[in-house]
Amino acid sequence: MAIESSSNLLLTSLQRAYNAYLALEMSSSSDRSQGIKSMAKGLKNSFDAILEANTLDLEMSREMAVPDILIDWLKLTPERLQNTVEILEYLAKAPDPIQQVFHSPYRVNTSGTYCQLMPLGVTALIHETFPELGAIAAGFCLKTGNSLILRGCGPSSHSNRAIAEILQEALEAARLPVGCLEDLSGDEGTSIQDLVTQDQYLSLVIPYGRPSLIEQVTQLATAPVLKSAMGNCYLYWSPTVDLDMVRWVILDSHASEPDPVNAIEKVLISPSQNPSILVRLFNVLREKGFQLRGDTELSSEFPDYLLPVKPSEWSNPYLDKIISFKVVNDLSEAIIWINQYSSGHADCLVTDSYPESRQFATEVDSALVYINTSPRFYRASKQGDSLFLGVSNQKGHHRGLISLETFTTLKQVVQGNGKL
Template identity: 55%
Template sequence: MDSISSNPTLTAVRKARQASRKLALASAKIRRQSVMVLAEAIKANFNDILESNTLDLEMSREMAVSELTVDWLKLTPERLGTTVSILQQLAKTTDPTKRLINAPYQLEPGQTYSQLKPLGTIALIYEAFPELAAIATGMCLKTGNSLILRGCSTASNTNQVISQTIKTALDDTKLPPGCVEIISPDTGSSIQELVVQDRDLDLIIPYGRPSLVQQVAEQATAPVLRTAIGNCYLYWSTSGNLELIRRMVIGSHQGAPDAVNAIEKILIHSSIKPSYLTSLFNNLQKQGFELRGENDLVKEFSEYLKPLNPSEWARPYMKKIVAFRCVEDLSEAVTWINRYSSGHADCLVTESYQESRQFARHVDSALIYINASPHFERNPNCGEAVFLGMSNQKGYRQGLIGLETFTTVKQVVQG
């Protein structure tokens, strides 16, 4: 026991596991009230959170942290306001663990039904994005799961203030102690030490750059839900509307602070008029985009496009960069997308119903957008829709990471 009590990671994991059993039995009313208390606490601490965030931003600039990470780290009153709105929306939604669904079979003479239940203990390992701690806490409390938060050292001051806000808020509720545990990287605890606690962890969610997601996936012995950002493809069919494509591309990059579904690659049907391409290139450049393309396109539109490395087709830019390639038909586009896309959100612009059905059937991605913007929002203000992010992982909740992602199914046979 002494070795466990002196190890902050093991201590946090064990506390969270013990709390998860009590939290799963807590009433929906208590959990709903707790989420609302958390929302009010975050709202009341805006100034302290923003001041701590300023310190982190200053330290990041001194340490030459990447511009992308700084964008993810930088909090604003608007971002915090969105966080509060998400928590308030979560508090209003119905309890997902009370939802009954049809069982896939019936056992005679009893009656069989299925019910959603909490997973248990969830760990969120996140890079920058300090507000994710509060959002994930709200989602876990709503679904009856305990949560372990492990942020990055870049946001240490902000994470500390938000974590303390969460702890103080929950101390005033009827929830069991340990339902939210925080592991600070400043304690020297490694990510690897956390992700191998498969005895007590039911799900690990890494959120950040692909390198972080890959690190966790390779080291973990507990189940991992991969998240995905960027490298979404769009196929521009011969009948596709130019103005719609322009709006979709620009809109997909406006998901602040993380443009999860940003369109970064566009496959163009070879018969698209050069004047249409010139119009799109010119417009995107005016919007601050850097444009790249395959060799033939670069030669033809050298004033707009820069050459790219072939390896770029398979990786996200996570910047305002869009690369272009010509294809002969829809089949070639589908093959290319299935090979190089991130696999979480891909788009088609066409006026052909047949093409739309073929694209939807054959593209192997979690979400397909046809003549619709893939712009991602955590709280799109439509009922119970609150999302932590996106996953391209097959086998477990591929697609939008919502409340049901934090649940599993229990089957009951009533004799």
Template identity: 60%
Template sequence: MTTDFLGLTSDPIAAVQAAHRASIHLSTTRGVLRSQAVYAMAEALKQAQNDILEANTLDLEASREMAVPDLILEWLKLTPERLQTAVQLLKRLSELPDPIGRVMDAAYQIDHCQIYSQLMPLGVIAMIYEAFPELAAVAAGLCIKTGNSLVLKGSGEASHSNAAIAQALWSAIEKVGLPDGCLQAIASDHSTLVRDLIVQDQYLNLIIPYGRPSLVQQIVRQATAPVLKSAMGNCYLYWSPSGGLEAVRWMILDSHQSEPDPVNAIEKVLIHPSQNPSSLLMLWDSLREKGFELRGDAVLSAEFPDLRLAEEGEWRQAYLAKIIAFKLVASLEDAIAWINLNSSGHADCLVTESYQESRQFALGINSASTYINASPRFSRNPKRGDSIFLGMSNQKGHRRGPISLETLTTVKHIIQGTGQF
């Protein structure tokens, strides 16, 4: 096995500059060629599976010796199934329609001109990610498909895995003949490299941080280039008095099935004081049987001693684990206000039988997505539609909600005159 990667560098400035030069040429390549490159990535990843898993074993052994948290170890650990999922995702991505050049009607017109708009690549995208080695392949597929250059900066815990995956991806890009430098990987050693990277706003068009909230917040604070915040966990569910117990139970359990990255996992549940205590006990017993740790606010933990008291700061924090905290709220209006103040703002839920409540919740919640009597479980490869998702964005600005192909594009307005003055 070898982890020598032709594009691996410890110089983030040189990497971004090379990616910028490549992006100029990549943006004009035919969609067919970019799709071929994405398919070639899938094949290269499949052929390199043994090398990648061997490299991942080295990372896991080193991380255990350094007492890396169990959460990161879970994110770091690759399996043949996780790699196969990435391969399948890339193959499906290669078959999707080319988003670049898609023409749309303009919202305005000028005399003696025809105005239209079309999707264009952003240019250079940097992804800074914590563990999750296979995400490099997903990000590379999305970026190449949309004609963007990509700069990867993984965490030190996954250094061998990242290098092995990057080697496979680079070999596919070289084989197809895409511009040199369109995929860059930065060595995973020092945090100073991250700081040097995220201030290259002259060349970078977008930064995507992926990992714990602390990583995302650090990038947002320090970056001078645009940042697309991604979010995990701390999603809320309000259990209306009219909502059914089984629906609540199913939504909670199903939302936690998107591991190893619990993007839309429900971690907080708001309940009305009129909720039947026997229903609460049935839900809690069921969740404990599934390995969940349960917590409650001051009122609930006093009434039910088995509930550990949730500290004040926990209501705004993601657990990123099988932990659920329960809190009493007096009304739907209070639930909406609490969620808007404390949730991570990317996916919040309601269980109700009332249409009026569902409309009030959908319009009142200030989050990217609202789920009503539906599981918020996250999937990168939905069974229906023409979308592949990297993650979920909770910010208002560039794009909000699922990070997809269109998220990595921008709009150009084209005004074609007739020559009349």
């Protein structure tokens, strides 16, 4: 009976979400922006209720000995909530990406051809803790005319439910279609597999969390999946670059809170690197609370600073303040290593050589390449007017920064005059 009830609940939610998408596709940009403003206002007026629900989740998590990393991702603060409100407020003001029209690069017979951006449909976000991410995703989806199904994972049920109810009330007050936002994050029993195999309703599934969650969703889903990625980013330190730049790039990459999307966790160095400079870097990092590890050569040379790295660590993210160092002969060897072991979503080079920068940019098989700058991830860009949900490392539906345009698809229109 419970299984049947859960199945009926899921089907009802999916049908509501799909019908809402059809209605949103015909809605005006001003109506959708007003809905986002209403969500922002609802959250802004409900910090106390959200934080109270979050406290319950935190207490339960500690009793259940939940890993510290998940508790960090789960713990909401007024600052995190205010940042969410500001992102929604900015989304409400941003230009509408839907139905942007541009010329097609080809023609069909004698007809005119053009393309326009359209909503994808129903999106499902399966997120591990990160309670505020549901609100941000709701803003992205509503701005682009999509409906959203939220499925939280981990010990964040109270927080997820509190935020979802506030958003749903705000959308209702804005007179937007019922089903714009469906929440399956509670205790209804809807499994991830049950959700991600509903490809007749879902246009996109976005899993967000640890690699184990991403892998689980990807293996189970019959609906299209947009994989997000965090951690295991590499840095190659060219031997002629001074310590100050390397130190800044590493530390700044770890400053994005709470999710370490582009945090540098592996550093490749030249065998000619000055040992005293390495020791200075090790001391700085240890003072900042980092655990340090090294390959066989480096851990033997600097046993007071570096623990040995296990072979499996090179291809797996730490998602913590841990950095491993490895010696490579040159940039070409570094690129080969990065292409084999990095997560492929963001890798970094510090160099004063233009040929090296071009080689790195051309040959590294990653979605994002950073040269002489920090790869730190900003959900709301400090420069420019861009907003990002995360970073994808896959080659398919989308690769790189997950922006508003990621939630759209192309419609190609062939316009004739009734004659051949």
